[in-house]
Amino acid sequence: MRDSKCSKKFPKPFQTQTSTSDDGYPKYRRRSPDQGGQSATVRNYDIDNRWIVPYNPLLLKIFDAHINVELYSSIKSIQYVTKYINKGSDQATFSIQSPNEVETYQSGRYICSSEAVWRILSFEVHDRAPTIVHLAVHLENGQRVYSSYALKMISRKLTYDRVPSYYTWNQSSKTFQRRKQGTVVDGFPGIKKTDALGRVYVIHPNNSECFHLRMLLHVVKSPTSFAHLRTVQGVIYNTYQMACKAMGLLEDDSHWENTLSEQLFAVPLHH
Known part of the structure; x- marks a missing residue:
């Protein structure tokens, strides 16, 4: 319309x-x-x-x-x-002239019939679904977070961004706690899941180590320490960037080198 x-x-x-x-x-x-x-x-x-x-x-x-x-x-x-x-409700500015010619201005709010009925019946004016939980990212010793979710069996299959679906963040104790409401997870008594989504704060690539740490948090399941995040096939790398490269998360020239090697061996040698 x-x-x-x-x-x-x-x-x-x-x-x-x-x-x-x-x-x-x-x-x-x-x-x-x-x-x-x-x-x-x-x-x-x-x-x-x-x-x-x-x-x-x-x-x-x-x-x-x-x-x-x-x-x-x-x-x-x-x-x-x-x-x-x-856009919300419309507003109008109008003036009222009194007999003594004193002009008063008021900012009035216009409520249409549909909005009036909506409010009279006490319907919810706005809603947001699903719940979005913002997750912080920091380097080692940047901020201490004591988390108990890594000790739970269900968390062994979770990456950092999926934790809010099963756990809530307690701001006072600085810990993740099991959700008390939600759908019961089959095979895990006492564990409940909701449709809450975790969104890790964006890190600029100029902050290289924190940027690559964020990348690892979306791949490594149930990390128990910062060293665990840098561990790939039993090797502890010195930087998060090196760990990302070892896991194949970064693009490099290796695919060109492999292609050239394949072409080199495919060309028959003539004497």
């Missing part, structure tokens, strides 16, 4: 075929009476297809309201819908 503020001026020009303009809005076919279009006289006004907007008779009958329907082929249509759904 489109309101009067966004409607284009009428009457529209006649058009033989439907086309899409540069801004994504369609230009519908509007045949003139000479081309088979319809015309009529309503309340002493002559109207034709130039004055008709796309509509759905079923919706008009159901809602008993003015509803026009259009088909869009641009991202602007999504922006339009999102803007008008989330």
